[in-house]
Amino acid sequence: MLKYQNKTEFLEQRFKKYVQIDTQSDPLSTTSPSTEKQKDLGRVLVEELLEIGLADAHLDQYGYVYATIPSNTDKKVPVICFCSHMDTSPDCSGLNVKPVVHRNYQGEDLVLPDDETIILKLNEHRDLKNQLGNDIITASGTTLLGADNKAGLAEIMEAVAFLVQNPELKHGTIKILFTPDEEVGRGVDHVDLKKLGADFAYTIDGETCGSIEDETFSADGATLIINGVSSHPGFAKGKMESAIKILCAIIDVLPKDKLTPEATEKKEGFIHPVTIEGNVERAEARFILRDFDDDLLAVHGKSLDQAVQSVMKDYPNSTYELKISEQYRNMKKVLDLYPQVIEYGTLAIERAGITPINQSIRGGTDGSRLSLMGLPCPNIFAGEHAFHGKQEWVSVQDMEKAVQTIINIAAIWEEKS
Ligand SMILES: [Zn+2]
Numbered sequence: 001m002l003k004y005q006n007k008t009e010f011l012e013q014r015f016k017k018y019v020q021i022d023t024q025s026d027p028l029s030t031t032s033p034s035t036e037k038q039k040d041l042g043r044v045l046v047e048e049l050l051e052i053g054l055a056d057a058h059l060d061q062y063g064y065v066y067a068t069i070p071s072n073t074d075k076k077v078p079v080i081c082f083c084s085h086m087d088t089s090p091d092c093s094g095l096n097v098k099p100v101v102h103r104n105y106q107g108e109d110l111v112l113p114d115d116e117t118i119i120l121k122l123n124e125h126r127d128l129k130n131q132l133g134n135d136i137i138t139a140s141g142t143t144l145l146g147a148d149n150k151a152g153l154a155e156i157m158e159a160v161a162f163l164v165q166n167p168e169l170k171h172g173t174i175k176i177l178f179t180p181d182e183e184v185g186r187g188v189d190h191v192d193l194k195k196l197g198a199d200f201a202y203t204i205d206g207e208t209c210g211s212i213e214d215e216t217f218s219a220d221g222a223t224l225i226i227n228g229v230s231s232h233p234g235f236a237k238g239k240m241e242s243a244i245k246i247l248c249a250i251i252d253v254l255p256k257d258k259l260t261p262e263a264t265e266k267k268e269g270f271i272h273p274v275t276i277e278g279n280v281e282r283a284e285a286r287f288i289l290r291d292f293d294d295d296l297l298a299v300h301g302k303s304l305d306q307a308v309q310s311v312m313k314d315y316p317n318s319t320y321e322l323k324i325s326e327q328y329r330n331m332k333k334v335l336d337l338y339p340q341v342i343e344y345g346t347l348a349i350e351r352a353g354i355t356p357i358n359q360s361i362r363g364g365t366d367g368s369r370l371s372l373m374g375l376p377c378p379n380i381f382a383g384e385h386a387f388h389g390k391q392e393w394v395s396v397q398d399m400e401k402a403v404q405t406i407i408n409i410a411a412i413w414e415e416k417s
Pocket of ligand 1: 085148149182205
């Protein structure tokens with residue numbers, strides 16, 4: 001095995017450069033990418049890929065970066081893609097990110113310089129206990145860090161440079177894909193899978209060092225519209241049927257001690273109202289439905305419909321519309337058809353000297369949709385922690401292990417072919 005070592009300086013440089021470019025995505029925008037500034041980072045990445053020697057590297061009109069490392073083996077090896085997203089979460093500012101490196105962490109409180117009330121404490125971030133002696137990178141207290149997913153970008157870029165500079169390490173064709181708008185759920189809307197031409201892919205967007213995730217939620221969205229009966233409140237007796245009250249009654253009959261985010265964990269699903277607005281005449285609520293099991297997800301949809309019907313009985317002159325639509329599906333049923341994807345990913349982690357952690361995500365990734373679109377795609381750790389907030393952190397040493405894992409994946413697919 002060829003070892004990626006003595007290069008953490010370059011890895012850290014890359015990461016710090018990427019996080020200082022604001023790439024926040026915007027859920028309210030209708031353009032693609034949702035924010036034009038995401039292309040600023042895309043252009044930097046393309047330039048660097050060209051410098052490394054990937055002649056076809058380019059940014060397309062939708063803000064996607066594509067590039068190829070040609071095969072250097074006589075064997076016929078499946079085409080493997082490594083993928084990360086360039087945008088950061090709309091939940092927290094990504095403007096003027098100032099990365100701060102805390103060298104040789106010894107368990108002390110990490111106080112962020114630009115807002116000293118923001119303190120990372122060992123007992124509040126359980127993964128910090130595995131970081132003693134490591135170099136931790138945080139933001140400065142006024143923004144998120146953007147390790148989600150710029151850690152993944154930096155790791156893939158370092159792995160690309162390593163593979164190109166070490167041609168004695170044999171690998172098949174490797175594809176690089178950097179996507180915009182993952183954080184607003186539109187990360188693969190305009191991806192061109194035909195152009196990409198990959199057989200299998202790995203997103204590098206997981207949390208804890210050593211983790212490999214082959215299972216995500218299956219997800220539906222539901223929109224419920226209540227058309228009530230409005231009348232002058234002074235003369236409403238026996239006539240008015242308030243859409244606001246009907247909607248509140250429906251939300252009130254939904255389970256409270258189960259099937260809600262605040263009462264579930266692990267493999268348990270939920271029905272969750274996320275927005276509600278309206279007036280006496282018309283009220284609308286949006287829900288998200290989640291489960292790891294597609295059949296149970298369908299049952300949650302039916303339960304919501306039954307709750308609606310049970311309340312509507314009391315309002316004979318009002319009507320409702322309930323629309324449930326698919327958002328994404330658990331990638332596991334696709335990945336189970338190609339067990340080698342997880343097997344080689346797990347082996348790559350072991351060879352990097354880490355104990356693999358196989359787990360599921362109570363959420364979705366670009367990989368959930370890519371898998372269902374025909375590109376099986378589990379998620380590998382990038383080392384990002386406490387993402388979407390000011391306490392976000394990553395360690396340089398975890399990032400280094402992720403680079404080694406990516407390199408190992410490329411080598412193992414060639415070795416096993
Ligand atoms: Zn992410």
